[in-house]
Amino acid sequence: MKKFFLSLMAMTGVLTMSAQSIYDFKVKDDAGQEVSLADYKGKVLLIVNTATRCGFTPQYKDLEPLYQRYHAQGLEILDFPCNQFGQQAPGTIQEIHEFCTANYGIHFPQFDKIDVNGENAHPLYTWLKEQTGGGDIKWNFTKFLVGRDGKVIKRYESRDEIATIEAEMQMEVNPVLSNIMARRSVRKYIDKPVEHELLETVALAGINAPSAMNRQNWAVRIIEDQQVLADVKGMCRNAPNLICVCAPADGRFDLDAGLMGQNMMLAAQALGLGTCIQTGPIRFLTTDEKAKAFRDCLDIPEGYKLLYVISIGYPDEAPAAKPRDAAKVKYIK
Numbered sequence: 001m002k003k004f005f006l007s008l009m010a011m012t013g014v015l016t017m018s019a020q021s022i023y024d025f026k027v028k029d030d031a032g033q034e035v036s037l038a039d040y041k042g043k044v045l046l047i048v049n050t051a052t053r054c055g056f057t058p059q060y061k062d063l064e065p066l067y068q069r070y071h072a073q074g075l076e077i078l079d080f081p082c083n084q085f086g087q088q089a090p091g092t093i094q095e096i097h098e099f100c101t102a103n104y105g106i107h108f109p110q111f112d113k114i115d116v117n118g119e120n121a122h123p124l125y126t127w128l129k130e131q132t133g134g135g136d137i138k139w140n141f142t143k144f145l146v147g148r149d150g151k152v153i154k155r156y157e158s159r160d161e162i163a164t165i166e167a168e169m170q171m172e173v174n175p176v177l178s179n180i181m182a183r184r185s186v187r188k189y190i191d192k193p194v195e196h197e198l199l200e201t202v203a204l205a206g207i208n209a210p211s212a213m214n215r216q217n218w219a220v221r222i223i224e225d226q227q228v229l230a231d232v233k234g235m236c237r238n239a240p241n242l243i244c245v246c247a248p249a250d251g252r253f254d255l256d257a258g259l260m261g262q263n264m265m266l267a268a269q270a271l272g273l274g275t276c277i278q279t280g281p282i283r284f285l286t287t288d289e290k291a292k293a294f295r296d297c298l299d300i301p302e303g304y305k306l307l308y309v310i311s312i313g314y315p316d317e318a319p320a321a322k323p324r325d326a327a328k329v330k331y332i333k
């Protein structure tokens with residue numbers, strides 16, 4: 001009985017539910033050969049269901065330049081012709097491929113025709129839809145952006161601007177931008193101090209931040225001494241190391257100090273370290289009796305205050321990205 005259900009599940013594509021990642025799926029290339037999506041591990045993927053006789057077919061004119069610009073940096077466009085929308089992808093995959101190369105000079109791979117909706121939907125598409133809220137694919141040229149870690153970043157509808165897709169795709173493809181996107185505040189660390197040389201690299205990144213007239217009105221203290229840390233660690237996310245950033249007490253250079261903090265956090269991210277900037281513990285650190293020994297060793301310059309701390313260490317968690325509100329930005333054209 002169990003066997004029967006298992007084979008039934010396999011037949012109906014329920015197996016997609018057990019797929020842990022996109023790399024578990026197999027598709028067929030334009031010669032009918034099976035291709036594992038694991039071949040695309042570490043790449044940024046733009047997966048698109050296409051048709052050759054659709055009003056959106058000229059989107060190939062945008063897709064090919066995108067591929068040309070970013071393929072060397074790790075972008076792959078995976079094209080799945082699908083005849084489910086207005087029967088606008090007729091013919092064999094070979095005919096479709098000839099059409100696309102002749103008319104749009106495409107260089108990215110085109111896979112065998114598939115269904116994206118309904119009972120014969122390819123398990124890849126069942127999974128892609130599940131990952132992005134479930135709804136059926138509405139039309140040709142729906143796109144899914146998949147990150148280097150195999151997670152679906154976003155689903156785009158046929159009419160969504162290619163410029164928006166390009167901007168969001170760049171955040172994954174470009175190593176500096178993807179580092180910015182990958183940084184999260186880490187609040188759980190493994191019990192292992194960060195190597196001194198890595199802390200020096202982080203500090204170097206910090207002091208290379210811009211500052212008004214290059215005055216560098218900041219003072220940074222990086223605590224490696226575990227005894228000093230012991231008294232305050234519990235208030236600072238229990239990190240094995242702590243970066244303390246001080247700035248002139250009048251607040252005129254808080255901005256400069258903030259910029260250096262972001263430089264340090266991004267450098268840490270690039271080195272495989274996690275960080276969390278915090279102002280919450282400042283009151284405790286600057287006033288509490290229990291933090292006195294810690295305060296004494298900081299040696300804060302005259303007229304300076306402790307502005308914020310950054311806990312730093314090897315992450316023991318991988319927090320999901322918190323939502324960001326793009327509407328905070330307005331373009332004055």
Ligand SMILES: Cc1cc2nc3c(=O)[nH]c(=O)nc-3n(C[C@H](O)[C@H](O)[C@H](O)COP(=O)(O)O)c2cc1C
Nearest residue numbers: 183184185186187276277278279280281308319322
């Ligand atoms: C000025 C400032 C103060 C913050 N103070 C704290 C804090 O006291 N404790 C903490 O856990 N996180 C603190 N954070 C981290 C924010 O909660 C975090 O950056 C924000 O929720 C966005 O999440 P993300 O950093 O993972 O993208 C602070 C961030 C900033 C910029």
